[in-house]
Amino acid sequence: MKFLHIADLHIGKCLNQKSLLEDQKIILDQIVKYMEDYNVEVLMLAGDIYDKQIPSKEAVNLFNDFLCDLILKHHYKVYIISGNHDSVERLNFASSILKNEGLYIETYANVPISKYEFYDEYGKVNLYMLPYSSPLYTRVKFDSTCNNYSEMIKYYVENSNIDFSKRNILLTHHTFLHDNMASFSDSEVRFNIGGTEGIDAAYFKDFDYVALGHLHNPQYVNRPHIRYSGSILKYSESEVNIKKVALMVELKEKGNIEITELPLIPLHDLKKIKGTIDELLVNPDVLDEDYVYVTLTNDTIIPYAMKRIRLKYPNALSLTYERLSKQLIDKTIDTTDFKEKSIKDQFNEFYKFINNKELSDNQISILDKILEKVEEE
Ligand SMILES: [Mn+2]
Structure with a gap:
């Protein structure tokens, strides 16, 4: 069987107050196009569908259009789990009814883990x-004594009676690490402080594919x-050099799997x-419509x-100034006896701290005039 794996859509996300809805729409269209071009009929979304628990109406409309395109127009099957950004209750709306239409939404973790079956020429998946x-949640809801995320995942998997001689896929949304390492970015929200959210990925080696x-x-x-699969767009400054992808996965007989990275091409790059301002404004008439973080070296x-x-x-x-931000990091103003000054x-x-030079005579006379006026008032 063949499926497409994407995650972290964060529909409705803004970057510095700039809405990314148009950019997200372009990517969702590309995903539908990939499914058409490569004859993929199953899409898996590994959580963080929306950026907010209460998404804007524009965000809901965009996701609705995407699902209609996939399911009503193309008759594809779509499997969705919620991530830490999604509202469990809201995303779950009408999910029992939608199953009849080929839209499978799971937002409540279950014991045993919710399972769906596929059949292909090699048998069951x-x-x-x-x-x-x-x-x-797991302790309160189930008979579990798990104290951290690792124990929690173990609890779910061990109570799901999984036959590892068969082909199995796991779709989930957590922090999995290898030797305590992974490549983080600044746009993920940590689940807790202190780093106990990390789960050893080796625990899942017996699954045929884990869509994270x-x-x-x-x-x-x-x-x-x-x-x-990573997010569908660059969502923070730390991701400027990261290429975003959708993953096309083909499961053949047990132990034979092919994974292809399909590039997602953004409307605007980040x-x-x-x-210096003059350097950046060379050829002022040639517009650059990418999203840019500007550092001035003036x-x-x-x-x-x-x-x-x-x-x-x-x-x-x-927009930031390289010298200013460096200075502010490198040194601090001595404030010990500032009240006497x-x-x-x-x-x-303060002027010297920011500009690395003394006030000029002209500036001092302006300052004197201002201070005089302030005192008068
Ligand atoms: Mn996310």
């Missing part, structure tokens, strides 16, 4: 769907068939650019810098 769950969601960088952990603050940058880069997301001296010190 079991799909186990384990949505994002927490040790607390949560980590936004595409990667495999421990074995090539225990795999994160990148970092750096230079020594002084440039008036209306963002306004000027946006003439060439209309989708600029942020005059406002003028304090201002002078």
Whole structure:
């Protein structure tokens, strides 16, 4: 059997207040196109469908259109689990009814794990769907004494009577690590502080394929068939150099699996650019509509810098000054006896701290005038 594995759609996500809905639509269209082109009739979504527990109406509409295209137009089957960003109750809406239409949604972790079956020329394939769950939920809901995510996953798998002589797929949304390592990005939300969310991926080596969601960088952990497809778009500055993919997986007879990375091409790329304002504004008429994080290397603050940058880069997301941010990290102002200092001296010190030079005579006379006026009032 053949299926497409994607995850971490985060529909409705904004980057620095910029809505990515149009970008997300382009990617979802590409996914439908890949399914058509490669004759894939099953799509698996490994959680974080929406970016928020209460998604905007635009986000819900976009996902609805995507599902209608897949199911009503193409008659594909779609399997969805919830991730840590999704609302368990809301995503579960009408799921029992939708099963009749080829849309399988699981948002509550079950014991045994919810299972669906496929048949192909090599026999039966079991799909186990384990949505994002927490040790607390598992302890309260079931007869489990699990104290952390590793024990929790063990509990679900060991109580599901899985026949590993058959072909088995697991669809889940958690943090799986290999030797305590994985490639994280800044757009994932950690489940808890202290790092006990990590689960040893080796535990899943007996599954024929593990379709993972949560980590936004595409990667495999421990074995090539225990795999994160990654998010469908770059969702943070830490991902500018990461290529996003959908994974096409073909399960043949037991032990024979083929995984193909299909590139997802964004409408706008996400990148970092750096230079003086003049360097960045060379060829001002040639627009660059990618999403850019701008770092200026100028020594002084440039008036209306963002306004000027946006003439060439209309989708600029942020602007920082390299020297300023470096300085602020490298040193701090000595504030021990600041109360004894005059406002003028304090201002002078602050100016020197930011600009690495003293106020000029002209600036001092302007400052004197301002201070005089402030005192009068
Ligand atoms: Mn996510």
